[in-house]
Amino acid sequence: MQSFTTQQIQALTTKQIQALTSEQIQILTQEQIKNFWLWQIKSFTKEQIPKFEPEQIEKFTPWQINVLNKEQIQTLTKEQVISLTTEQIQALTNQKIKELSAEQIQALTIEQIQKLISWQIKALTEQQISFFEK
Numbered sequence: 001m002q003s004f005t006t007q008q009i010q011a012l013t014t015k016q017i018q019a020l021t022s023e024q025i026q027i028l029t030q031e032q033i034k035n036f037w038l039w040q041i042k043s044f045t046k047e048q049i050p051k052f053e054p055e056q057i058e059k060f061t062p063w064q065i066n067v068l069n070k071e072q073i074q075t076l077t078k079e080q081v082i083s084l085t086t087e088q089i090q091a092l093t094n095q096k097i098k099e100l101s102a103e104q105i106q107a108l109t110i111e112q113i114q115k116l117i118s119w120q121i122k123a124l125t126e127q128q129i130s131f132f133e134k
Contacts, residue, residue, distance in 0.1 A: 006035045010035060010040070014039075017044060018043060025051045025052055026051060033059045038064065041060070041067050042072075046075045049080075050077050062085075065084070066092060066096060073096060074099060074104075078104070081100075089112050089116065090117055094123035097128075098128075106131050
């Protein structure tokens, strides 16, 4: 996988993406990750998302993070949530904010919480607000 060019990465079909193993996912480079089409990001299964290393998650573009569906969002690990960049955090839509689990809310760093935009704070549910410990 590491030797795949941008064009080859972008040529992968949904079935091919869903067939990628943990080992193949973990060796994807920064360049390869950022060159996935948005529809390809949506193609990863909920079982594959936790296989990305936190360092890889932080290389996703804000748009790539934002196209993750509810099942994908909810499978982000604590370490992956912590790795989200300011740009990725601020790109989360109201719906994506509402989809964060208690564990994910608790995993947010103080810096990440401080970067939430006012409309994102308004999108938090009462239950999510109760999970803030920091």
